Amino acid sequence: MHNAYLQYKANPEDLSPILEQYSNSLLENALKLSTSLDKSRIFPVIKDKSYILQISLMAKAKYENKGMPFLYKKLNEVLYLVFALDTQNSMRFLNENDLIKLELKQTELLPLSIENLKREFAGLSVQGDPSSLSMLVADGNYEASFFVVDSLWDKKIFPVKGDIVVHMPSRDTVLITGSEDLDGLKRVSGIISKNTNNLAYPITNIGFIRINGAWELYKPK
Incomplete structure (x- = not known):
């Protein structure tokens, strides 16, 4: 599209x-x-x-x-x-x-x-600050696919403030921050707003929050 x-x-x-x-x-x-x-x-x-x-x-x-x-x-x-x-x-x-x-x-x-x-993609990397705002880097095609890899979404890997919140505006853009990190959430919102019309293979601007080992729709406070 x-x-x-x-x-x-x-x-x-x-x-x-x-x-x-x-x-x-x-x-x-x-x-x-x-x-x-x-x-x-x-x-x-x-x-x-x-x-x-x-x-x-x-x-x-x-x-x-x-x-x-x-x-x-x-x-x-x-x-x-x-x-x-x-x-x-x-x-x-x-x-x-x-x-x-x-x-x-x-x-x-x-x-x-x-x-x-x-x-x-054993060499999957995390760029940025895992405790504040970071993103996944694989090959430009399968970053969003790691959404279903439960072992990845651990607070030991992403020691964010609050619960882990993930946004996947496109297949190669996975942004991770914390539900209590106001600055991180604001930056994620800004990144998505700025790039909405420029992202190839878009998925959704809706975020997802990790609660008790499962994903739920993230509802901004």
């Missing part, structure tokens, strides 16, 4: 063909079948509700009653999880036929994808 937005800014009179091109691109990406199946290359990918709804509507319009072209898991009211099969040459999202060929159960996807993610 970011690329479509840039095209629209350059040629605002061409909105309809731009949206048509974007819609076709999304479905083609979701339905690619040429990627070789390799369990070790399955990774979790965070998407928001609007993305899932958009794909659902487009798939229904184009392929009638075939349903969603890929598997997904609802995380909360805002976020969903899809599973990418990412190889050296291409990337697509897993579907039900893939599970059959891989002899995998859907319940096995999340733990498998998390282990793959941790192995592939």
